[in-house]
Amino acid sequence: MSRQLRPAHIRLRDLVKVSGSALRSRPTRVVLAALGIAIGIAAMIGVVGISNSGRADFDRKLAKLGTNLLTVKSGSNIFGKAASMPDEAPQMISRIAPVTDVSAIGMVPDVAVYRNDRIPLERSGGIGTYAVDLDLMKTVSATLAKGQWLTKATENFPTVVLGTTTAESLGIDRVGADVQVRVGNAWFTVIGILNMAPLAPSLDSGVMIGWPVAKSLLKFDGHPTSIFTRIQEESVTAVKDVLAATANPMAANEVEVSRPSDALRAKEAADDSFTGLLLGVGAVALVVGGVGVANTMVISVLERRGEIGLRRSLGATRGHIRLQFLMESFLLAMIGGIGGVIIGIAATTGYAAARAWPVSVPMWATAGGLLATLFVGVIAGLYPAGRASRLSPTEALATP
Amino acid sequence: MTALIVLENVRKEYDGVVALRDASLTIEEGEFVTIVGPSGSGKSTLLQLVGTLDRPSSGTVTIDGYNIATLTDRELSALRAQRIGFVFQQFHLAPGVSALENVSEGMLYQGIDPARRRKLAATALERVGLGHRLDHRPHELSGGERQRVAVARATAGSPTILLADEPTGNLDSRSGDDVMSLLDDLHKEGTTVIVITHDPDVAASAPRQINIKDGEVAA
Numbered sequence: 001m002s003r004q005l006r007p008a009h010i011r012l013r014d015l016v017k018v019s020g021s022a023l024r025s026r027p028t029r030v031v032l033a034a035l036g037i038a039i040g041i042a043a044m045i046g047v048v049g050i051s052n053s054g055r056a057d058f059d060r061k062l063a064k065l066g067t068n069l070l071t072v073k074s075g076s077n078i079f080g081k082a083a084s085m086p087d088e089a090p091q092m093i094s095r096i097a098p099v100t101d102v103s104a105i106g107m108v109p110d111v112a113v114y115r116n117d118r119i120p121l122e123r124s125g126g127i128g129t130y131a132v133d134l135d136l137m138k139t140v141s142a143t144l145a146k147g148q149w150l151t152k153a154t155e156n157f158p159t160v161v162l163g164t165t166t167a168e169s170l171g172i173d174r175v176g177a178d179v180q181v182r183v184g185n186a187w188f189t190v191i192g193i194l195n196m197a198p199l200a201p202s203l204d205s206g207v208m209i210g211w212p213v214a215k216s217l218l219k220f221d222g223h224p225t226s227i228f229t230r231i232q233e234e235s236v237t238a239v240k241d242v243l244a245a246t247a248n249p250m251a252a253n254e255v256e257v258s259r260p261s262d263a264l265r266a267k268e269a270a271d272d273s274f275t276g277l278l279l280g281v282g283a284v285a286l287v288v289g290g291v292g293v294a295n296t297m298v299i300s301v302l303e304r305r306g307e308i309g310l311r312r313s314l315g316a317t318r319g320h321i322r323l324q325f326l327m328e329s330f331l332l333a334m335i336g337g338i339g340g341v342i343i344g345i346a347a348t349t350g351y352a353a354a355r356a357w358p359v360s361v362p363m364w365a366t367a368g369g370l371l372a373t374l375f376v377g378v379i380a381g382l383y384p385a386g387r388a389s390r391l392s393p394t395e396a397l398a399t400p
Numbered sequence: 401m402t403a404l405i406v407l408e409n410v411r412k413e414y415d416g417v418v419a420l421r422d423a424s425l426t427i428e429e430g431e432f433v434t435i436v437g438p439s440g441s442g443k444s445t446l447l448q449l450v451g452t453l454d455r456p457s458s459g460t461v462t463i464d465g466y467n468i469a470t471l472t473d474r475e476l477s478a479l480r481a482q483r484i485g486f487v488f489q490q491f492h493l494a495p496g497v498s499a500l501e502n503v504s505e506g507m508l509y510q511g512i513d514p515a516r517r518r519k520l521a522a523t524a525l526e527r528v529g530l531g532h533r534l535d536h537r538p539h540e541l542s543g544g545e546r547q548r549v550a551v552a553r554a555t556a557g558s559p560t561i562l563l564a565d566e567p568t569g570n571l572d573s574r575s576g577d578d579v580m581s582l583l584d585d586l587h588k589e590g591t592t593v594i595v596i597t598h599d600p601d602v603a604a605s606a607p608r609q610i611n612i613k614d615g616e617v618a619a
Contacts (some may be wrong), residue, residue: 004464005474005476005478005482006474006480007472007474007477007481007509008478008481008508008510008511010508010509011514014508018508019503021494021497023500024572025494025496025497045608140410153568181596287505310488310492310494312477313451313453313484314480314481314486314506314508315477315478315479315482315509315510316481316508316509317473317477317509318472318473318477319474320477320509326504392453392454393453393454394454397453
């Protein structure tokens with residue numbers, strides 16, 4: 001007779017149910033084994049989520065500041081001496097069609113700033129004095145912390161606006177007629193204090209005065225040293241190429257053109273190396289978690305020899321047994337993986353909320369985390385499942 | 401009647417120790433047979449060979465027309481799934497799972513769909529007198545009831561052969577009698593029943609007894 005003996009196909013639903021009920025009967029062990037995986041995944045999701053949320057926050061801030069600002073700075077000439085730009089440079093730049101705003105500042109050389117006149121002259125503290133255009137604040141998206149900005153009236157008189165770092169180092173936290181600082185040999189009244197200006201960091205550690213008063217009181221020569229320009233977004237690159245030659249046609253090489261938003265981005269990107277390191281730590285935790293799952297499964301197989309024997313007697317093939325234990329290991333890891341994703345997202349949300357960042361956990365991190373779990377679960381289950389399947393039915397049944 | 405189980409000159413050794421020597425016997429379809437012998441006599445080995453859980457060292461074992469030495473592990477598994485039901489001394493019920501689930505899972509490897517499995521399981525449990533205990537878990541049942549659940553599991557899928565290894569070994573005599581009369585009922589319904597026991601009283605309840613001693617069958 002040639003009757004075919006073919007083992008039954010086990011439905012996925014049945015397989016999940018059998019493996020799931022085995023896990024349910026040992027909840028403590030499942031939680032502890034899954035915890036290892038969960039910690040690894042949570043660490044990875046958390047690291048990616050937090051750094052991503054930070055970047056989202058950075059992008060939001062940068063968008064507010066605008067990325068269409070180019071800074072033209074007088075550099076040094078071929079002899080290494082400080083160069084200066086022609087007085088007409090701002091006007092010439094403003095004639096480039098896509099340029100929307102131009103603001104020049106001129107560093108007033110050899111002028112020190114003091115809180116009062118009792119401090120020895122040598123201790124200048126590195127505070128720069130800048131003669132500035134009235135529209136500077138708008139051009140570099142700076143904001144006032146206190147007081148007010150220079151006006152057409154005040155730019156002619158000894159009034160000064162402090163950068164945030166300057167205000168801090170001078171110990172000034174208010175404005176008014178009685179708040180004065182010594183700039184060079186003259187007393188200036190503090191009328192305003194700026195917030196941090198990320199696109200023009202030199203302003204943070206400087207003091208800003210009107211162009212006319214700089215000339216009249218501090219013998220300023222009137223040469224601009226930096227020119228901030230706003231350009232229509234789509235033309236930024238094109239304008240960047242011609243800016244140096246426009247600012248100083250005689251010596252374009254003495255002019256440095258930079259895009260401050262790029263510098264900020266580069267600095268932000270530099271933080272990524274740290275993220276990579278933390279991600280590695282998370283991966284190690286995941287591997288350790290996988291070893292924990294493998295260990296749990298090996299013990300489970302040893303304990304359940306009787307069950308394995310029974311299943312073989314009921315007609316389970318080696319393949320059925322292997323699949324059952326693989327599924328169990330897989331589910332165990334998945335419980336950890338899903339728990340880890342939830343913990344990771346919760347940690348990211350908490351951290352981002354504390355810093356008023358937008359929460360952003362990339363899909364690829366979640367998907368990658370679960371994929372890694374799947375991988376770990378199957379790898380961790382291979383050995384125990386193989387062992388279970390190789391157990392002979394008689395040997396398995398012999399153990400009580 | 402046709403020969404369902406045929407052993408011819410079967411020998412089984414474990415690492416040089418002979419557990420069964422030159423055993424030959426034939427069991428017809430529909431028989432109720434007890435295999436009796438003291439512990440260590442080789443009767444469990446005999447059951448494992450008949451149950452296709454193991455292969456002989458020499459000689460041939462033919463179950464339902466299949467020479468088990470020629471079958472692969474997968475084919476043997478399928479044979480067990482479709483034709484053979486086992487009842488063990490230690491019941492081997494899954495803890496924390498209801499009687500109905502235990503019986504239903506016994507048919508997992510027969511490829512029966514879940515809904516039908518549950519229906520067959522309920523019927524089998526009613527037949528062993530546990531229709532009112534479907535949702536009880538093993539620890540909520542007495543020893544006799546547990547063994548009846550195990551019998552239900554072994555028979556729910558309508559196997560041709562029912563093999564019981566010391567089914568009354570862990571039971572008091574009353575529960576033991578209940579289980580034996582249950583097996584007798586199954587035999588009357590047409591199942592071939594083989595019971596292994598060391599207890600002569602239990603052995604006497606079957607029309608045919610096979611005595612085994614020191615690995616030798618004394619028909």
